[in-house]
Amino acid sequence: MPDPHISVTLVNELNLLAAGLFLLATFGLVATRQVLDCVALFAGQSVLLAASAALLGHEAASDHLYAVAAITIVAKALLIPWLLRRTASEAVVARREISQVLNIPTSLLIALGLTILAYFLAAPLRAAAPSGQVGVNLPIGLAALLIGAFTVTVRREALPQVLGLLSMENGAFFAGVAIAPDLPLFAELAAAFDVLVIALVMGLLTRKLHERAGSTSVADLTDLREE
Amino acid sequence: MIAHLLYNVLQALVVLLFAPLMAGISSKLKERLQSHRGPSVFQPYYDLWKLFHKDEIVSHESTWIFRVTPYVVFVAPLFVALLIPVLTDYPLFFAFMGDMLGGGFILALGGFFATLAAIDTANPYGPMGASRTRMVGFLAEPVFMIVFFTVSVVAGSTIPYIVQQRWVHPPANFFDPAHVLLMIAFFMLILAETGRLPVDNPSGHFELAMIDESKGLEYSGRGAALMKWGGAMKFFVLLCIFLNVLVAPWGLASSQSFTAVLAAIPLVLLKMVLCILALVGVESSFAKLRLFRITEFLGAAFVVCVAALLIRLMEL
Numbered sequence: 001m002p003d004p005h006i007s008v009t010l011v012n013e014l015n016l017l018a019a020g021l022f023l024l025a026t027f028g029l030v031a032t033r034q035v036l037d038c039v040a041l042f043a044g045q046s047v048l049l050a051a052s053a054a055l056l057g058h059e060a061a062s063d064h065l066y067a068v069a070a071i072t073i074v075a076k077a078l079l080i081p082w083l084l085r086r087t088a089s090e091a092v093v094a095r096r097e098i099s100q101v102l103n104i105p106t107s108l109l110i111a112l113g114l115t116i117l118a119y120f121l122a123a124p125l126r127a128a129a130p131s132g133q134v135g136v137n138l139p140i141g142l143a144a145l146l147i148g149a150f151t152v153t154v155r156r157e158a159l160p161q162v163l164g165l166l167s168m169e170n171g172a173f174f175a176g177v178a179i180a181p182d183l184p185l186f187a188e189l190a191a192a193f194d195v196l197v198i199a200l201v202m203g204l205l206t207r208k209l210h211e212r213a214g215s216t217s218v219a220d221l222t223d224l225r226e227e
Numbered sequence: 228m229i230a231h232l233l234y235n236v237l238q239a240l241v242v243l244l245f246a247p248l249m250a251g252i253s254s255k256l257k258e259r260l261q262s263h264r265g266p267s268v269f270q271p272y273y274d275l276w277k278l279f280h281k282d283e284i285v286s287h288e289s290t291w292i293f294r295v296t297p298y299v300v301f302v303a304p305l306f307v308a309l310l311i312p313v314l315t316d317y318p319l320f321f322a323f324m325g326d327m328l329g330g331g332f333i334l335a336l337g338g339f340f341a342t343l344a345a346i347d348t349a350n351p352y353g354p355m356g357a358s359r360t361r362m363v364g365f366l367a368e369p370v371f372m373i374v375f376f377t378v379s380v381v382a383g384s385t386i387p388y389i390v391q392q393r394w395v396h397p398p399a400n401f402f403d404p405a406h407v408l409l410m411i412a413f414f415m416l417i418l419a420e421t422g423r424l425p426v427d428n429p430s431g432h433f434e435l436a437m438i439d440e441s442k443g444l445e446y447s448g449r450g451a452a453l454m455k456w457g458g459a460m461k462f463f464v465l466l467c468i469f470l471n472v473l474v475a476p477w478g479l480a481s482s483q484s485f486t487a488v489l490a491a492i493p494l495v496l497l498k499m500v501l502c503i504l505a506l507v508g509v510e511s512s513f514a515k516l517r518l519f520r521i522t523e524f525l526g527a528a529f530v531v532c533v534a535a536l537l538i539r540l541m542e543l
Contacts, residue, residue: 020408024408031527119537
């Protein structure tokens with residue numbers, strides 16, 4: 001049997017690693033130019049969220065968190081990317097050069113600034129938190145939330161905006177699994193289903209948009225009148 | 228003490244002798260991966276042999292800088308090889324003469340002279356390649372700096388022999404997010420610094436598109452051989468820093484005996500071949516970036532290592 005102290009630090013380090021890569025995937029969502037890569041990054045981000053939930057579940061011996069991990073994998077890493085690819089039309093998904101309001105290095109620097117801000121915002125909460133893992137998950141989750149909101153503002157295309165929105169939701173969950181490990185399972189299920197429906201509706205909407213307007217660029221959709 | 232001095236010289240010799248082999252293996256693997264047969268892995272040695280036996284032509288317009296540069300480019304990586312762990316995981320004679328920052332400066336000196344020499348001859352392609360290399364260099368510099376800062380925050384030192392022990396004692400440290408993010412960032416830096424594919428195409432023969440290659444166009448004979456050999460050694464040294472210092476000191480000799488140090492040579496080479504395989508995989512699956520997209524590539528590397536620093540600073 002391994003030394004319990006070692007195994008706890010290993011879980012800690014792995015959770016930190018999942019958090020670091022989660023942050024990296026969130027940065028990737030801001031900086032990627034191709035829609036397909038954005039979708040893949042979102043799936044990866046969800047897998048990392050599930051990994052963190054499973055690790056916390058292992059530490060707290062909580063079945064809830066294992067269930068959260070399973071739900072996340074099924075809903076966010078498999079179903080949503082599949083749904084988005086199916087519902088949004090080929091031309092939207094295969095877009096290679098997405099335009100942004102700000103250029104990519106600037107957006108990345110702003111995302112870095114948001115991360116630092118998240119650490120400062122989370123500092124008083126971390127001081128009050130009892131468990132060690134809250135200190136890891138809370139600021140990173142908050143950062144993903146802020147960067148997701150930033151993605152929504154800075155992207156000009158509909159589908160990446162949806163992914164920004166979903167990444168905000170992932171960030172909230174990432175902080176949530178550490179703060180409230182015993183959230184009723186029903187709430188998790190409801191949230192996962194909610195997100196699924198959002199993705200479906202948004203996907204269908206972008207498809208219609210593309211059929212009607214010939215583009216999903218939000219910048220062109222400033223008025224509602226038909227010409 | 229004498230043994231340590233001897234091993235240190237042995238390290239420099241390993242870099243000197245095996246650097247062309249690694250260059251050969253790299254190009255062979257790349258060709259194989261793209262379903263070509265490729266030249267023999269010993270081709271760089273034949274090239275060097277041929278070049279050393281050819282006449283050297285030096286332009287009347289050039290100054291002493293042009294003549295000195297091949298020697299600087301050739302010697303700089305050898306000095307770095309004295310400072311970093313190539314074969315052993317305990318400090319050798321010169322280990323505390325300079326840290327990673329010092330090694331970075333010595334390598335940069337070679338690059339600086341190569342740039343000056345490219346401008347010196349007034350060949351139209353030289354200055355263009357030189358200024359592009361400088362552009363990539365300026366963008367890579369802050370990433371190097373942040374990598375060193377992170378290393379010094381995490382390991383409490385930038386002496387490579389101390390840093391390498393940090394990642395495996397205790398073993399859980401290997402999964403330290405700062406460590407993993409550093410590895411990703413440094414891998415991207417190696418691609419940029421050695422002129423590999425997403426940034427530069429080393430096998431391209433079109434002068435207008437060259438970044439790194441066009442600096443050496445004016446050299447012939449012995450000068451060209453030294454530049455080529457120096458470039459191969461720079462690649463070898465960077466791989467050593469990446470694999471032995473930043474990844475983990477696996478496969479390095481940990482006992483003082485001479486046989487253990489000799490046995491480390493094939494293990495280190497094997498590690499390098501595996502890393503080159505990854506590099507070649509990246510090279511074969513990406514297209515070359517447009518010149519102004521290089522900012523984004525290195526900006527991403529910068530963000531990755533700042534994230535490493537941030538996580539480490541804020542967690543503790």
